Amino acid sequence: MPLPQPDDLTSLVLRTDFGDDGAWDAVRAALDAAGDHRHATYAGEPRFAGVEVQALVDEEAAADEEAQIIHVFLADAATMKDPDHSLLAVDLSDEPGRTFRLPARWFPDVSANLSIANMDFADFADTADGSGTFRGFGEG
Numbered sequence: 001m002p003l004p005q006p007d008d009l010t011s012l013v014l015r016t017d018f019g020d021d022g023a024w025d026a027v028r029a030a031l032d033a034a035g036d037h038r039h040a041t042y043a044g045e046p047r048f049a050g051v052e053v054q055a056l057v058d059e060e061a062a063a064d065e066e067a068q069i070i071h072v073f074l075a076d077a078a079t080m081k082d083p084d085h086s087l088l089a090v091d092l093s094d095e096p097g098r099t100f101r102l103p104a105r106w107f108p109d110v111s112a113n114l115s116i117a118n119m120d121f122a123d124f125a126d127t128a129d130g131s132g133t134f135r136g137f138g139e140g
Contacts, residue, residue, distance in 0.1 A: 002059060003069055006041035011111040013087065015044040015075045016051050023080035027104070030085045035108030039115075040073075053088075057096040068092070071114055071121055073102065086133060091121040100125045101133040110134065 006012040013031065015024055024044065031040050053074075060068050070093035079087050084103035089110070091098040098121065102110055113119040124134045 004043040009115045010041045013040045013042050013073045017077040017080050027075050027085045030104035034104050039108045039111040060092040100128040
């Protein structure tokens, strides 16, 4: 189940919960409204319904090196129910399987910095709060 390739300088947002199309529309609208530029490549393929993080890690590890992506953002069941539309950020490269939650408002900053390799996944994951959610630097 190879992952779709994100467009240049965007991050892949992969829908894994298919119970509410309206919620998926709201997640995409929140992400698009959070920044001035396009930061997401959306993939809503039912074959990814309920996919586990480890399955994504294994798939990317087995992929041709040039086709691998280094991170992905999951729109899972928690994302669909959360008023902040917090995505599950997943590291697929440096610390495969490491995750943190990311409210839509922070998505453009994180996506841009990861896409241009200005910052590493750990820079954001290490500053996540006690709930495992990144809420900006110094905003706790």
